[in-house]
Amino acid sequence: MKDFTEIRWHGRGGQGAxxxxxxxxxxxxxxxxxxxxxxxxxxxRMGAPVASFNRISSSQISLHSGVTSPNIVxxxxxxLMDSVDVxxxxxxxxxxxxxxxxxxxxxxxxxxxxxxxxxxxxxxxKISTETIGRDIPNTPMLGALIKATGILDFKxxxxxxxxxxxxxxxxxxxxxxxxxxxxxxxxxxxxx
Amino acid sequence: xxxxxxxxxxxxxxxxEGDLIIGGGTALEFKTGDWRSKRPIFLKDKCIHCLTCWAxxxxxxxxxxxxxxxxxxxxxxxxxxxCYHECPVKGKAIMMVSEKEAKANEKK
Amino acid sequence: xxxxxxVARTGNExxxxxxxxxxxxxxxxxxxxxxxxxxxxxxxxxxxxxxDTEFVPVESEHSAMSACIxxxxxxxxxxxxxxxxxxxxMAEMLYIAAGLRLPIVMADVNRALxxxxxxxxxxxxxxxxxxAGWIQIFSENCQEAYDNMLQAVRIAxxxxxxxxxxxxxxxISHGMERLExxxxxxxxxxxxxxxxENYLLNFDKPITVGALDLTDYYFEHKRQQVEAxxxxxxxxxxxxxxxxxxxxxxxxxxEQYKMDDAQIAIVAMGSTAGTxxxxxxxxxxxxxxxxxxxxxxxxxxxxxELAEALKNVKAIAVMDRSDSMNAQEGPLCVEVKxxxxxxxxxxxxxxxxxxxxxxxxxxxxxxxxxxxxxxxVSGKSKNRISYLGVRE
Numbered sequence: 001m002k003d004f005t006e007i008r009w010h011g012r013g014g015q016g017a018x019x020x021x022x023x024x025x026x027x028x029x030x031x032x033x034x035x036x037x038x039x040x041x042x043x044x045r046m047g048a049p050v051a052s053f054n055r056i057s058s059s060q061i062s063l064h065s066g067v068t069s070p071n072i073v074x075x076x077x078x079x080l081m082d083s084v085d086v087x088x089x090x091x092x093x094x095x096x097x098x099x100x101x102x103x104x105x106x107x108x109x110x111x112x113x114x115x116x117x118x119x120x121x122x123x124x125x126k127i128s129t130e131t132i133g134r135d136i137p138n139t140p141m142l143g144a145l146i147k148a149t150g151i152l153d154f155k156x157x158x159x160x161x162x163x164x165x166x167x168x169x170x171x172x173x174x175x176x177x178x179x180x181x182x183x184x185x186x187x188x189x190x191x192x
Numbered sequence: 193x194x195x196x197x198x199x200x201x202x203x204x205x206x207x208x209e210g211d212l213i214i215g216g217g218t219a220l221e222f223k224t225g226d227w228r229s230k231r232p233i234f235l236k237d238k239c240i241h242c243l244t245c246w247a248x249x250x251x252x253x254x255x256x257x258x259x260x261x262x263x264x265x266x267x268x269x270x271x272x273x274x275c276y277h278e279c280p281v282k283g284k285a286i287m288m289v290s291e292k293e294a295k296a297n298e299k300k
Numbered sequence: 301x302x303x304x305x306x307v308a309r310t311g312n313e314x315x316x317x318x319x320x321x322x323x324x325x326x327x328x329x330x331x332x333x334x335x336x337x338x339x340x341x342x343x344x345x346x347x348x349x350x351x352d353t354e355f356v357p358v359e360s361e362h363s364a365m366s367a368c369i370x371x372x373x374x375x376x377x378x379x380x381x382x383x384x385x386x387x388x389x390m391a392e393m394l395y396i397a398a399g400l401r402l403p404i405v406m407a408d409v410n411r412a413l414x415x416x417x418x419x420x421x422x423x424x425x426x427x428x429x430x431x432a433g434w435i436q437i438f439s440e441n442c443q444e445a446y447d448n449m450l451q452a453v454r455i456a457x458x459x460x461x462x463x464x465x466x467x468x469x470x471x472i473s474h475g476m477e478r479l480e481x482x483x484x485x486x487x488x489x490x491x492x493x494x495x496x497e498n499y500l501l502n503f504d505k506p507i508t509v510g511a512l513d514l515t516d517y518y519f520e521h522k523r524q525q526v527e528a529x530x531x532x533x534x535x536x537x538x539x540x541x542x543x544x545x546x547x548x549x550x551x552x553x554x555e556q557y558k559m560d561d562a563q564i565a566i567v568a569m570g571s572t573a574g575t576x577x578x579x580x581x582x583x584x585x586x587x588x589x590x591x592x593x594x595x596x597x598x599x600x601x602x603x604x605e606l607a608e609a610l611k612n613v614k615a616i617a618v619m620d621r622s623d624s625m626n627a628q629e630g631p632l633c634v635e636v637k638x639x640x641x642x643x644x645x646x647x648x649x650x651x652x653x654x655x656x657x658x659x660x661x662x663x664x665x666x667x668x669x670x671x672x673x674x675x676x677v678s679g680k681s682k683n684r685i686s687y688l689g690v691r692e
Binding site for chain 2: 399400401402460498505506507508509510511513516517519520521523524527528
């Protein structure tokens with residue numbers, strides 16, 4: 001893993017882009033990293049394009065400006081890609097992870113993604129619908145992200161998530177199982 | 193009062209912090225009796241001890257003992273005359289006189 | 301260092317966490333973006349019985365500070381939180397709290413002042429009340445926000461002065477970071493019990509609070525207040541020293557970053573100081589002797605100490621996240637320059653007004669400032685005041 005990683009999440013208001021960034025930060029913190037997670041704040045409207053950000057490093061992060069050249073970009077809603085340039089500022093060698101039923105080759109062709117950018121795809125909406133019962137792609141995206149980038153240790157992350165879910169959903173074991181299953185499935189189903 | 197005014201006021205290092213006045217009932221130390229131009233005189237024989245004057249006095253200058261008026265605190269009475277005005281006794285149990293004359297009579 | 305717990309928290313959560321551990325007697329507050337969460341989270345602790353605090357939901361910030369003044373004068377450990385327009389609405393009461401020497405501690409999330417209406421970070425709100433008589437402590441990140449809140453209680457109660465601890469709106473208040481928190485017991489022991497010398501509810505020792513002070517006493521009380529805030533420098537350092545010894549994180553009146561041999565230096569407060577450190581590190585790799593001074597306390601202003609720290613640099617840039625509307629410079633620069641003047645230090649001092657209304661301050665911007673300083677050292681004349689990041 002690189003010593004300093006910047007991540008941008010794209011989603012629509014209400015889709016959990018902010019929560020995803022917080023979840024990732026929490027998981028990274030549990031594995032001993034220094035972290036930042038922050039959303040982009042504007043007029044908050046359900047459905048409008050929104051972004052959130054992470055910084056992950058093994059040393060203290062004092063940088064407090066916005067993320068403008070992310071190493072990793074994660075798109076929770078592929079319909080955004082028609083109107084938002086999700087690869088803006090991305091560095092060569094960076095990874096674009098999209099929640100979509102298509103393959104990376106298809107995505108590259110359809111959206112004309114630069115050859116220097118690695119693409120990973122996973123149908124996180126389908127996975128979350130089948131495992132959690134609702135289209136909340138942010139949790140499975142964490143699993144896909146780890147497989148595609150190796151940013152965290154998968155086992156550490158799944159153990160930490162399990163611990164946190166058990167605390168939060170003590171009375172709903174089905175929620176815990178569903179979420180963990182979603183992460184595991186996305187980890188194994190992501191196309192690189 | 194006049195003497196107090198001439199006393200040296202404390203400097204900033206000596207004052208209690210935060211504009212506090214330490215201790216209660218400090219208004220007692222502030223003598224206002226010399227503001228008076230009219231002096232109430234207590235007419236003991238006429239007083240029915242209804243305590244109306246005591247209730248109305250804005251400066252708590254009516255002195256009572258065992259529920260009865262015994263006189264006035266001239267160190268604080270400013271001579272406003274509210275006690276005289278409110279006294280319900282026919283012909284009033286309080287007489288307002290000129291402070292100057294009262295003082296002159298005291299000296300005699 | 302023992303017993304510390306590492307968690308992920310936003311600045312607002314960090315401040316609320318500190319408030320939970322402080323467990324004040326009274327919190328009176330009114331919500332305002334981006335500080336709402338501080339008190340909202342704390343109100344949750346009150347509702348859940350996690351703290352013993354009397355929470356007073358009021359109808360305005362003016363009332364919030366009024367209630368705080370009443371509570372503090374009565375003898376209670378008192379806290380509140382606000383931002384921007386809320387702080388502005390409190391302004392009248394802030395002077396009263398300070399004049400009465402009440403050790404109220406406030407969390408203030410820096411946000412621009414209207415108009416135009418804006419919810420994002422700049423330092424206009426805090427700067428507006430800089431002369432109110434409050435100790436003002438700026439935080440670079442979530443960790444500092446948390447640590448400063450705990451220290452503020454001790455500082456306030458020792459110096460008998462109110463303290464405001466600030467974070468940068470959204471950048472810190474809503475940014476999640478790694479936070480080391482003390483154990484509840486350590487925090488409790490550190491802040492200790494509040495034992496006011498004089499308070500209204502002490503029936504054995506009655507006092508009058510807020511008596512009329514005319515031409516004969518007002519000046520003496522103000523003179524006394526100024527001395528107290530001047531003396532609070534020592535209190536701030538003592539509290540910081542104890543905190544550092546016990547928990548390993550050191551604080552002072554300001555932080556010096558790579559200043560030992562610095563030829564050019566930026567003076568910046570809040571989150572921008574953190575971003576500046578990244579640029580300093582990069583410049584140092586290229587042999588540029590760049591340094592940073594991050595004032596932690598703006599009031600009391602550490603003038604002699606700051607001049608001493610800056611005495612060997614060849615050029616200085618002062619970053620102001622607010623403007624003084626055609627005073628000599630921005631508020632921080634005015635202070636720095638005056639400090640240098642009194643210390644007979646005559647080097648180019650450039651002032652940069654930046655980040656108003658949350659305008660992004662990037663690494664390139666700070667790099668540009670250091671380049672300007674290098675130019676200034678080599679004798680090129682520069683604008684006294686520049687507006688960094690504004691569209692021409």
